[in-house]
Amino acid sequence: MALLTLGINHRTAPVEIRERVAFTPERMAEAFSELRAATGASEAGILSTCNRTELYLAGDDDCAPALLRWLAGFHDLDAADLENVIYVHRDSDAVRHMMRVAAGLDSMVLGEPQILGQLKDAYALAREHNATGAFLSRLFEHTFSVAKRVRTETAIGENPVSVAYASVSMAHQIFADMSRNKALLIGAGKTIELVSRHLADAGVRDFLVANRTLERAQTLAEIHGGKGIVLSEIPDHLADVDIVISSTASPLPILGKGAVERALKKRKHRPYFMVDIAVPRDIEPEVGALADVYLYTVDDLRQVIEENVRSREGAAREAENLIASGVQDFLDQLRALDAVSTLKVFRSRAESLRDAETEKALRALRNGADPETALRSLARGLTNKLLHQPSTQVRKAMAEGRTEVADFLRELYQLEMLDADEPTTTEKL
Template identity: 85%
Template sequence: MALVTLGINHRTAPVELRERIAFTPERMGEAFAELRAASGATEAAILSTCNRTELYLAGDDDCAPAVLRWLAGFHDLEPADLEQALYVHRDGDAVQHVMRVAAGLDSMVLGEPQILGQLKDAYALARENGASGSFLSRLFEQTFSVAKRIRTQTAIGENPVSVAYAAVTMAHHIFADMSRNKALLIGAGKTMELVARHLSDAGVKDFLVANRTLERAQALAGAHGGEGILLSEIPDHLGDVDIIIASTASPMPVLGKGAVERALKKRKHRPYFMVDIAVPRDIEPEVASLADVYLYTVDDLRQVIEENIRSREGAAREAENLVSAGVQDFLNQLRALDAVSTLKQFRQRAEILRDTETEKALRTLRNGGDPETVLRSLARGLTNKLLHEPSVQVRKATTEGRPEVTEWLRELHQLDVLEADESTTPEKL
């Protein structure tokens, strides 16, 4: 079975394109059904984050053109809009890619840990939708095992560097003493938990957390002595905050230019620092045109992140070695499974021949045949039938200039070993 991975990420596509092909949770069930029908894949999984959208498919290795057309159509794009940004990996390269993704080696932030959790969620979602079978299950389980080994055996996860950390680091460029500033976090997911932790470590004491679900907002805010509010209440609090960091799963912006303009008048143009981590974006891009607003997206964090990558480069080399070993181990497992299937078929065929010849011999015995003659005939008939087709194929391969088939036959039956044993028997010494 072929494995194909297709996708775009922060290296191949700008945030404007990434947000257009991001999958919302509400459409995942529909996406799985359409994707498998369009591609002919027997198994599928979809990973959609702020930095990448990737499809993992088991089945036909020629499915890429059909998947490109489907992906573009699903998101109301033309295939040409995606072609330049799309990458395709097959078989061993696809296995290596998914393992590098899980280990954080393909992330904007080298070694960032969130992607492993996101990949596990993608696998769980594929299983919930009946899209993942034995092949992808084996792939993901091996991938998670390799990622865990990398986390425990290398230093790639030390001194965590993440998009959340980079966002807070950039805030220092605007506010030297962040203990005087109030932060508004829009969203209450795992990324925002990291943001809140880094802001707290940076000295921020006054928090607001806005979320679609008030309970989640209050839980995150309460952990840092802050207040939880609903998304609809954001305009009432904009004038009081200095730092705004947003990361929700909303398909549309939750903070618009008009609301920020009104808040700026109340603030007497005290500056805002904003980071929009979400894809699709939570803050209207037009907000960046306002004076006294410093708005950044995930792509703008690249420089801060790259400065923090260098300390992890040695660990990354170790991690790449572990990925290579993991890929080889997985491919070996697949080959072993193929061998088991072939051996099962070979044994079944031999057993059919055995039963046929045995039944023939029993009929002869029941009809009064000589037991010794019947036994010799059984052995001769079984030997001839077992060796006939292999003998025909070996002669054919030799005629076609494929001598390796003869070598494989000698290796399979250890003919060289047998000849060596015979040459050392007492009669020949």
Template identity: 80%
Template sequence: MALLTLGINHRTAPLELRERVAFTPERMAEAFAALRATSGASEAAILSTCNRTEIYLAGDDDCAYTVLRWLSGFHGLDTAELENAMYVHRDADAVRHMMRVASGLDSMVLGEPQILGQLKDAYALARDHNASGTCLSRLFEQSFTVAKRVRTETAIGENPVSVAYAAVSMANHIFSDMSRNRALLIGAGQTIELVARHLADAGVTQFLVANRTLERAQALAEARGGRGILLSEIPGVLGDVDIVISSTASPLPILGKGAVERALKGRKHRPYFMVDIAVPRDIEPEVASLADVFLYTVDDLRQVIEENVRSREGAAREAENLISAGTQTFLSQLRALDAVATLKQFRQRAEYLRDIEIEKALRTLRNGGDPETVLRSMGRGITNKLLHEPSIQVRKATSEGRVEVTRWLRELHQLEVQEDDVIPTTPEKL
């Protein structure tokens, strides 16, 4: 079983390209159906976050370029443009890559924990669409196990470093006393939940949470003593907030330049701090051109993140050792699965040949044949049929110089090496 991973991330592609390659929830069913039909892979999974889009495949063929062309066509992109940003990992490298992703070692924020939940969601989505089989399921489960060990056995997660934490850290540079500021959080997913926690730790006590579903917005806001509203209510409250942080899965911007311009008129030069964590973006990029607005995207957070991540570099080296061990464990399991399938075929063939000889013997007995003669003939027949094809293949391999086949045969059947069979390694003396 061959494994393949194709993807782009924050290191290989700018935000503009990443947001064009992102998969929206509404198109996932279409994507899975088209991907499996096009690639020919028996198993598939798709991970799509603000910092990466990755496709995981298991099958018998190397279909990297086929998938690249499909991905380009699905999103209406130029294949060459996407190819320049694309990375491909195969087999052991694909296994190691998923484990590094799950452990947060391939993230913009080294060791950030959100990616593990996102990878679990990708696995669940693949199962919901009947796209994940034995091989990918085992790879996901092993990756989750390794990621848990990395979390518990290293200091990779001791310091609170994440995109959410970096966003709040930047807000501290704009506002000297954040207890006086009111925050509007757009979205109600895990990232916004983490943002709310970090804002509360920084002193913010006034929260508004806007979401497409009011119940979810209210639940998250009330946990922080705030209020939940619908997305359509944002223009009415925008003038009263100072901090706007957004992270939704919307394919189109939620907050436009016009709405922010209108809100600014009554603020008397009080600054806005805005962070758009979403891919595709929730806040129109043109908002950044307005006076008194400090707008940042996930890419703008990179410098803050790099400063906070240095403390985790030693733990990352320990984590890499755990990942190497986890990779070897998984590959051993995969080889064992292949061995089981081969042994099953071997046994089925042996039983088929046995049954042929048994039926032949029974016919002879029904016709009055001597039982002892029939049994001896049946034994010879089974032996000859079982050994015929292997004997031909061993002779062929030996004549071609593949002497390891003979050694394997001796090992498999625990045959002793006879002196006459040993090939001398030094010339005989004359």
């Protein structure tokens, strides 16, 4: 069975194109219904995230051109507009690609874990729409197993590789149980939004978001059940928070030493963890000199990030080896299954020939034939029927110069070549 993957991702296309080929949940049923009909594929899967859209098809033929036309048509695009931004993987390359995606090796952030969950959701959705069969189901399940090995046997996902992630990871060095801590996020841009997600994943449940515009602060805070405030209200709430992470475009510091000193007195010197991601800085450098304040800047984080990127690159090489092994294991499984199917057909045909010759012999016996004659006729007829087609094909192959067929026949039946002068069994008889 042929396997095909056609996709578009953050490396091949800008977001303006990626968002146009994304599949919304509301249209998934329609997509699965049309996809197999348009391509002739027997099985299908769809992965659609902010960074990639990938289609997985299994069938008897290579349907890449039809698949591209369908993808473009489904999203009201010209196929020519997608030709230069798509990638296509076939068979073993498609297997390898899916495993690399699941392990986070093809992600914008090397080793990020979210993609594995997204791929599992894609598989569940395909099953929900009865779009997968034995082949794709086996591939998805094996892929998840390989990705799990990559996660458990390498350090691919252990170290943060973004400023936002590094900030939250460093907070763990100060606070062991972050579910007890309240966070103040200053700013409401993409970096702070990412910080908020990482904090929530780390266990933080109490959020305060301060921003120049209250509406934006409230929108972000409400995602996590928190509260939004304007920047001028920060001193009123500073004593109640434990974690402060700031990233704004302000040309002047937002949080000064005096405000932090006053808050520390109210807190009875319980420690602060602060990260100033902004350039120019949002928090006065003098704040870092205060007792019980752990203040880090973006420069402090950069060294951590660079070290962790190098660490992940080493883990990525280990992951590639695991994936290569996983691809080979999957292909071996397919060959074993194909051998079983072939042997079933082979046995079924042999049994049909046997039954036909047996019935012929029984009819002869019922008509009064000599038993010995009928038995010899059965043996001769069965032998001829079993050997006729293989003999014909071997002679044809040898005439075409494919001598390996004869070699395989000798290996298959463990035959030893007869001496030219030695009579065959028939001649001996």
